[in-house]
Structures are given as C-alpha cells and as structure tokens.
Amino acid sequence: MTNKVLILILLSGLLFSLTLDRIKTDLKWPAPIQKKTAYYSETSFELGRALFYDPLLSVDSSISCSSCHLSYTSFAHVDHPTSHGIANRIGKRNAPGLYNLAWRQDFHWDGGVQTLTGQALNPLTHPDEMGETLENILLKLNQHKRYLSFFKRIYKQNVIETWMLLDALQQFTLALVSDDSYYDKVQQNKGHFSVQQAQGQKLFEQYCNRCHEAPLFFSNRFESNGITILSNDLGRFEITGSESDKGKFRIPSLRNITHTLPYMHDGRLRSLKEVLRHYGQQLKLDDSQQKDLIAFLKTLTDSTFLSNPRFQYHTLTPKP
Amino acid sequence: MPYLFLFLFALTGQLSFAQQQIAINWNGLAFELDSTYLLNDSTALRISQLKFYVQGDPKKGGQAIYLVDAAERSSWQWKKQHEVLQIGVNATLQTSGVFNGALDPINGMYWAWNTGFISVKCVGEILELKNGRSQKFEYHLGAYQAPFACIATVIGSGSTLNCDLQAWFSSILTSKVDEWNIMQPSQASKVLFDLFTASFRYDQ
Numbered sequence: 001m002t003n004k005v006l007i008l009i010l011l012s013g014l015l016f017s018l019t020l021d022r023i024k025t026d027l028k029w030p031a032p033i034q035k036k037t038a039y040y041s042e043t044s045f046e047l048g049r050a051l052f053y054d055p056l057l058s059v060d061s062s063i064s065c066s067s068c069h070l071s072y073t074s075f076a077h078v079d080h081p082t083s084h085g086i087a088n089r090i091g092k093r094n095a096p097g098l099y100n101l102a103w104r105q106d107f108h109w110d111g112g113v114q115t116l117t118g119q120a121l122n123p124l125t126h127p128d129e130m131g132e133t134l135e136n137i138l139l140k141l142n143q144h145k146r147y148l149s150f151f152k153r154i155y156k157q158n159v160i161e162t163w164m165l166l167d168a169l170q171q172f173t174l175a176l177v178s179d180d181s182y183y184d185k186v187q188q189n190k191g192h193f194s195v196q197q198a199q200g201q202k203l204f205e206q207y208c209n210r211c212h213e214a215p216l217f218f219s220n221r222f223e224s225n226g227i228t229i230l231s232n233d234l235g236r237f238e239i240t241g242s243e244s245d246k247g248k249f250r251i252p253s254l255r256n257i258t259h260t261l262p263y264m265h266d267g268r269l270r271s272l273k274e275v276l277r278h279y280g281q282q283l284k285l286d287d288s289q290q291k292d293l294i295a296f297l298k299t300l301t302d303s304t305f306l307s308n309p310r311f312q313y314h315t316l317t318p319k320p
Numbered sequence: 321m322p323y324l325f326l327f328l329f330a331l332t333g334q335l336s337f338a339q340q341q342i343a344i345n346w347n348g349l350a351f352e353l354d355s356t357y358l359l360n361d362s363t364a365l366r367i368s369q370l371k372f373y374v375q376g377d378p379k380k381g382g383q384a385i386y387l388v389d390a391a392e393r394s395s396w397q398w399k400k401q402h403e404v405l406q407i408g409v410n411a412t413l414q415t416s417g418v419f420n421g422a423l424d425p426i427n428g429m430y431w432a433w434n435t436g437f438i439s440v441k442c443v444g445e446i447l448e449l450k451n452g453r454s455q456k457f458e459y460h461l462g463a464y465q466a467p468f469a470c471i472a473t474v475i476g477s478g479s480t481l482n483c484d485l486q487a488w489f490s491s492i493l494t495s496k497v498d499e500w501n502i503m504q505p506s507q508a509s510k511v512l513f514d515l516f517t518a519s520f521r522y523d524q
Contacts, residue, residue: 072425078427
C-alpha cells in the first residue's frame with residue numbers, strides 16, 4: 001500500500017515536472033521565459049493551488065485569487081468587464097485569463113511586472129483587489145498550522161516569508177498550460193479544419209497573426225489597436241512615461257478566447273462579434289469573413305484545460 | 321399556402337411547448353434592455369444587463385434550473401410546468417459540482433467555491449433628470465449559505481410569472497440600502513434580493 005502510494009506520488013511529480021518540456025518538443029513551442037524555481041514539486045504545486053483558492057489572503061477573508069480567475073473560464077473573469085475586489089470595489093482593468101504564463105515576458109495589461117513570481121504582489125495588496133498587507137498575510141499564514149507545515153516541508157524554514165508565499169503561488173500559475181485545443185490537434189495531424197475554419201485560418205494569418213502569433217497566439221509587445229482610450233487609463237505609458245506608449249496595452253492571448261469575454265483591457269466589448277466589428281472597420285472584413293474568422297478562433301478552445309480537475313478548487317489535506 | 325400552414329404549425333407548436341414563462345415588465349409593459357424608464361419625477365433608469373436563476377420543483381426531487389437572461393427572449397420560457405418556482409440556486413445544486421447548461425460558468429453567474437452562483441445579476445445606471453448626472457450600479461446578488469442565502473420561493477402558481485422591475489427599483493429607492501455596487505454576499509445583497517423576489521406575481 002505504502003509503496004504503491006509512493007510510486008504514484010513520484011510518477012505524478014515526474015509528469016508535472018515534464019509538462020513544460022513536453023510542450024517544447026511535441027508542439028515546437030518557443031522556450032519558456034519564466035523558469036521553474038528550485039522548489040518546483042508536486043507538494044509546492046499543491047500548496048500554491050490551495051493558496052490560490054484561499055480567501056485568507058484578502059484583508060477581510062472574502063475573496064481569493066480564484067474570485068476573478070475561474071478555472072472553468074480559462075482563469076478569466078467571464079462576463080465581468082473589470083475586476084472585482086473586496087468591499088464591492090471595482091478595478092479599472094479586465095482580469096485576464098491565466099494560462100501559458102511561462103511564455104510571458106511581463107505581466108499585467110501595462111507590463112508593469114517582469115516576473116511571474118512578483119506578479120501576485122499587486123492583486124494581493126491593491127486596495128481595489130484583495131487589499132491586504134504582506135505583513136498580515138504572513139502573520140495569518142504563520143498562525144495556520146497546515147500552511148506552516150507545508151511551507152516548512154518545501155522551504156525548510158520555520159517561518160514563512162514573503163518570497164516563499166510568492167514562490168508557492170507561482171508553482172501553481174506556472175503550471176497552467178493550455179495546449180490541447182482542436183487547433184493543436186490539427187497541428188499534430190490528429191484532426192482537420194472544416195472549409196470555414198480553414199478560410200478563417202487564412203484570414204487570421206493575413207490580418208491577426210502579426211500580433212497574436214501562433215502557437216501562443218500572443219506577442220510579448222504592447223500595441224494600440226485603435227480602440228478609444230479613456231483618460232483614466234493610458235496603458236503602457238503609465239509604466240514608461242513615454243509619449244509613444246500612450247494607449248498601448250499588452251497583446252493578449254487568443255487561446256480559449258470563447259471563454260474569456262468580455263474583451264479589451266477594460267472589457268468594453270461584450271462578444272467576439274463586437275471585437276470583429278471593431279477590427280472589421282479597419283480591415284474591411286465582410287460578414288462572411290468575420291464568421292470564418294470566428295469559426296477559426298473557436299478551434300483555440302482547450303476543453304481539457306477548462307475542465308482539468310487538477311486546476312480546480314483545492315484545500316490542503318493533512319499529511320501523515 | 322403551404323407556408324401559411326408551416327407558419328401556423330410552428331406557431332401552435334411554440335405555444336404548446338412553452339408551458340411556463342417569465343414576463344419581464346416595467347409597470348405592465350414589456351421590458352427592453354438599454355431603454356430608459358422613468359422611475360419617478362426626477363429619476364430614470366437604464367438597465368444594460370439582467371440575468372437571474374429560476375429553479376423548478378426543488379422539493380419534488382427535480383433540479384430543473386433556468387437562467388433567465390433579459391437579452392435572450394428564448395430564455396424566458398420553458399417546456400415544463402412547475403408547481404413551485406424558486407428564484408436563485410438552492411444549496412443542494414450549488415454544491416453538487418454541476419457546471420453545465422444554465423450553470424456553465426461561462427454564463428458569468430459563478431463566483432467562487434465559497435460563494436457559489438449569483439442568483440440575480442443586474443447592471444445599469446440611474447439618471448438624475450434635473451442635472452443629467454448618472455450613477456452606475458452593479459448588483460450581483462447571491463449566496464447559498466446563511467445568513468445571506470439568496471434563494472426564495474415564489475408564492476402561487478401559474479403559467480406566467482411576471483417580474484415587475486419598476487416595483488423592484490421603486491422599493492430599492494425607498495430601502496435603506498444606498499450601495500451602488502453590491503457584488504458579494506452581504507446584508508445589502510440579501511435585502512435587494514428579497515425586494516427582487518417580492519416583485520414577482522403570477523397572472524391571475
């Protein structure tokens with residue numbers, strides 16, 4: 001019994017550690033930018049996952065990371081134009097989907113954070129999001145026997161520190177890899193596009209791929225897409241102060257796009273039709289072409305990822 | 321002529337299939353999203369989004385759940401006649417792990433594991449007629465755990481259940497709730513939810 005359990009744990013750990021490498025070789029994806037840390041293991045993944053779903057991290061224990069990042073919708077906040085925080089506060093930007101973050105150069109719509117490890121600091125402490133101080137979070141975690149036990153086991157320290165919290169959260173978010181859409185199957189010769197999907201792909205390659213580059217369907221750049229910019233959010237300019245960055249935002253991934261509505265940095269476009277209407281004015285796509293394009297975009301939905309129980313709600317269970 | 325028969329067939333077919341329906345009204349008139357409605361002499365209202373759950377016959381073992389979306393007329397009716405209707409999603413269904421159909425999180429009605437599904441989502445703005453100012457509001461009312469559980473049985477029975485939004489918003493204005501954004505389980509959420517369910521009436 002004990003041996004079987006041990007073998008299962010070892011196997012699952014091995015599979016987990018191979019995830020990013022597998023994608024590199026099978027699908028010819030670029031090398032990940034965000035690297036695994038020395039603490040990468042099944043246990044640290046489990047810890048990060050539990051933290052991601054725990055409202056304890058917010059100031060009033062009302063919301064968790066998952067409140068705005070639902071696993072069922074590619075970790076986006078579907079149907080919510082902008083993020084929701086503690087005490088019914090509303091942020092000014094759309095909560096993006098969380099997947100394939102290992103290939104991101106920087107994070108947030110304005111690229112204000114350069115590492116996935118550091119990314120969590122902002123939502124944890126932002127007054128319109130989880131509104132908590134790091135001191136309080138650490139205090140709560142250090143008083144929590146189960147968390148303390150897990151942190152000790154992974155980081156070999158008796159007191160939980162900020163870097164451990166951020167590292168553990170990253171273990172979970174780094175593992176959110178979406179690579180099993182119908183598009184991916186076609187790339188591996190395990191399926192064929194319909195005529196409409198193939199026409200949509202041609203249009204995509206002609207008009208969209210420059211920014212939303214396959215296979216990740218995003219680029220690590222900031223662009224203005226012609227959408228009217230409101231004075232309360234100037235995008236990349238707020239980080240660089242450069243005039244040329246006014247109104248530029250991160251190029252989002254189009255994978256799982258059917259599940260990450262509404263669209264744009266402030267969620268102002270409710271549907272893919274509205275998005276294509278916006279671009280259609282610039283690209284002069286007729287109704288039929290827009291339908292073809294949407295048919296192709298739907299092939300980027302990764303149902304395996306969306307329903308993966310490994311990424312769903314989890315709480316720590318005591319270990320012997 | 322054959323087309324007339326087809327049309328009549330389709331019409332009667334629709335009538336016979338729609339056993340029960342919700343009628344979303346504003347003071348007796350059919351409600352339309354993004355239209356401006358007068359609340360009183362000085363205030364108007366515009367709603368851009370309205371969705372809510374209706375659950376049928378929960379005490380009879382049935383778990384029929386419908387998501388009524390003001391933007392989708394077809395969601396206002398269903399084929400089965402339920403003797404009892406509830407507004408919201410009861411705790412049994414909330415914790416059943418069902419995430420498809422009306423309960424698919426892509427519908428934008430799922431919060432998180434600890435709060436469950438939103439019972440009523442209503443987004444819009446209140447307009448002050450004298451000065452042209454507007455106040456946006458966002459009500460996400462729900463919860464399945466006491467003391468803020470948002471699930472209520474509609475008293476009565478019938479084939480048409482009327483939801484009078486004027487009655488709801490008039491009662492909100494006279495209530496003690498003055499929060500424009502309610503997006504978490506709370507006392508205010510519960511008060512607004514109770515006022516919402518009080519605005520339902522079956523056709524006599």
